[in-house]
Amino acid sequence: MSAWLFVPGTRPDRFAKAHAAGARAVILDLEDAVAAADKVQARRQVAQAVGAAAYAGDKTYAASHPSSWVRVNGAGSLWFFDDLDALAGADALAGVLLPKAEHDHHVELIRDRLGVPVVPLVESVLGVRNRDELACADGVTTLAFGSMDYALDLGAAPESMACSYARWQVVEAARLAGVEGPIDGVTADFSDDGLVYEQARVARADGCGGKLCIHPRQVPLVVAAFAPTAEELAWAERVVAVSSDGRAVALDGQMLDAPVVARARQLLERRPER
Numbered sequence: 001m002s003a004w005l006f007v008p009g010t011r012p013d014r015f016a017k018a019h020a021a022g023a024r025a026v027i028l029d030l031e032d033a034v035a036a037a038d039k040v041q042a043r044r045q046v047a048q049a050v051g052a053a054a055y056a057g058d059k060t061y062a063a064s065h066p067s068s069w070v071r072v073n074g075a076g077s078l079w080f081f082d083d084l085d086a087l088a089g090a091d092a093l094a095g096v097l098l099p100k101a102e103h104d105h106h107v108e109l110i111r112d113r114l115g116v117p118v119v120p121l122v123e124s125v126l127g128v129r130n131r132d133e134l135a136c137a138d139g140v141t142t143l144a145f146g147s148m149d150y151a152l153d154l155g156a157a158p159e160s161m162a163c164s165y166a167r168w169q170v171v172e173a174a175r176l177a178g179v180e181g182p183i184d185g186v187t188a189d190f191s192d193d194g195l196v197y198e199q200a201r202v203a204r205a206d207g208c209g210g211k212l213c214i215h216p217r218q219v220p221l222v223v224a225a226f227a228p229t230a231e232e233l234a235w236a237e238r239v240v241a242v243s244s245d246g247r248a249v250a251l252d253g254q255m256l257d258a259p260v261v262a263r264a265r266q267l268l269e270r271r272p273e274r
Contacts, residue, residue: 002200002210002226003219004144004183006071008033009042015049019066021216022223027069030083031099039079043086046070053089067094071121072110074100084113095119097144102127104137111139119183123149128166135177144212145170147185158185164206171207181209190215200225228270240265 005023007014009030018026028049034042048055050068070087073079075098087093094117096110101120110118120127120134123146127134135143145167151158154166167184174182184203187196190213200211200222211222243261254260 002204003213003222004069004210005213005216005219006033006186009046009070010034010038012045012049015068018216019068021219023213023219024210025069025094026066027071027097027212029071030079031071031073039073043079043083047086047090050087050090050093052087052093054086067092069093069095069097069119071097071099074098075103075106075109076100084110087114090114095141097121099146100124100127100149101134102130104130104133107134107137107140111137117141119144121146122170123147123185124153125150128169131170131173132176135173135179140177140179142180142182142209143170143174144183145185145208148188150185167203167208168206175207181207184208184211186212186214187218188214190218193217193221196221197225 003023004025004027005018005021006027006029007018009028010033015026015028028046030039030042030046050070070083070093072083072087087096093114096114096116097119098107098110099121101107101122102124107118107120110116116139118137118139119142120137120140121144122128122131122134128150131143134140147158147163147167150166151160151163154162156162167182170182174180184200187199189195196218203211204226210226213219213222240261
């Protein structure tokens with residue numbers, strides 16, 4: 001599963017619906033989807049949803065919702081430490097997405113306080129520069145790339161080559177750190193199914209392992225985009241079949257040496273479960 005779905009922390013009525021959308025992970029959002037005036041209310045509702053210790057007497061949310069990720073507010077914000085305090089002792093907290101991630105000590109602070117996996121969301125020029133230390137921080141399972149905020153910080157367009165190059169650097173950092181392929185940023189236009197699918201295909205081709213979604217309708221599109229196509233699987237099966245003895249052979253005018261065969265096997269490993 002490759003889709004990571006955001007749901008505003010102010011909308012507990014949507015939490016269960018988000019989990020039913022088929023995403024790999026649901027992210028209850030305390031940051032961009034929540035206005036400053038609503039931060040306290042959203043924090044309380046999200047803390048209840050993940051069964052935080054402060055709400056030990058009210059397990060209604062946690063009992064009825066699967067384990068969720070939470071995007072806290074950034075380490076430089078007024079709300080960061082209050083977010084961490086509210087999530088302490090949560091028994092249905094799958095992990096934390098840290099926005100505006102720039103320094104590994106903020107990642108490790110979350111890990112030490114909450115004891116859950118952390119995904120740094122790299123979305124600034126400094127964050128990209130410090131990508132290696134973020135990827136190697138204790139508790140990090142992968143990175144995420146926030147193209148919108150990165151473009152804003154750089155003064156570039158989200159679809160520019162500069163943003164594509166930054167994303168590639170994040171992919172490279174994740175690979176060198178030995179963590180999962182990173183999660184690509186959102187497609188803001190959730191009404192254009194073709195655009196969502198195409199951007200997800202490009203992200204997959206560039207080495208990303210998933211994509212952030214802002215609407216449930218994007219989830220099946222992202223899942224389909226990251227899965228091998230029928231044509232790719234048919235090709236992979238033929239490659240593996242003719243190269244089973246390990247020798248380099250030709251197929252359809254292509255020399256099937258070790259890297260080609262390895263890619264074919266990799267595609268077959270990504271075959272969707274039936």
